[in-house]
Amino acid sequence: MVEIYATKILPAEEYLAMKDDLLSILPEPSGRKINAFFRTSDAQRSLFGELLVRRLVCEKLGIPNRDLAISFEEKGKPFVMGYPVHFNMSHSGVWVVAAVASAPVGIDIEQMKRSRLEVARRFFTETEYVDLMNRPEPDRTEYFYTLWTLKESYLKAVGRGLTLPLNSFTVRIQHGEYRIDINGNFVTMNTRIIPLENGYKMAVCASEPQISQNVTLLPADRYPEVFNKL
DSSP: OEEEEEEEOOOHHHHHHHHHHHHTTSOHHHHHHHHTOSSHHHHHHHHHHHHHHHHHHHHHHTOOGGGOOOEEOTTSOEEOTTOOOEEEEEEETTEEEEEEESSOEEEEEEEOOSOOHHHHHHHSOHHHHHHHHTSOGGGHHHHHHHHHHHHHHHHHHTTOGGGSOGGGSEEEEETTEEEEEETTEEOSOEEEEOOOSTTEEEEEEESSSOEEEEEEEOOGGGHHHHHTTO
16 A cells, blocks of 8 residues: 655744754755755755655664665665665645655655646647647646646656656546556556645555555654654
8 A cells, every 4th residue: 555644844933943953853964955945945845855754764664763874766766775665755835745655656746836838738748738728728727737746756656757758658547547658558557646735736656556545644843753763
């Protein structure tokens, strides 16, 4: 079963009051990277992205936080050497989300802002673009982000990032479910749109057949207390 977790970033004043305690949880290189951000919201998304992943991996594997070493594949996908756990993280707006599984998994979240038809025309397949334009105009923004997050989650699940062109595969609906079609053949990956909050779209793509529809919320202000026990 693929499990989904989410943390909402803190109001700026609350974050600044907790910042030192939160940074003390992370390795020094991570702290330097976070301190380099100009905007507090960007710093928080980066910070809680790493904290969320570290928390989940430590809890799943029983590894103390001080001993956890996260490595990265050539295309940037994170992993823990020698352990059968797969995870992926994404963030947008006020949300940081992660998926944990026993097989490859990808997750993507996007804050929906406006219909980006010029992006769809450039990066979607012809089938996807026609499908999008055939939707009633009020529905196009949401469907754009449905396609975008599904495509991003697939790229992250297979560990290719944006090195695999977005228009090299097509998201299609078959029997009421979204499937990934490559050259007329559906891949053996499972996809889901997971509801979180109005104004956001979140998708998961996984090798495992079961993807939870439930999202476990982990409050940001509890992280120092939780990591004191890890």
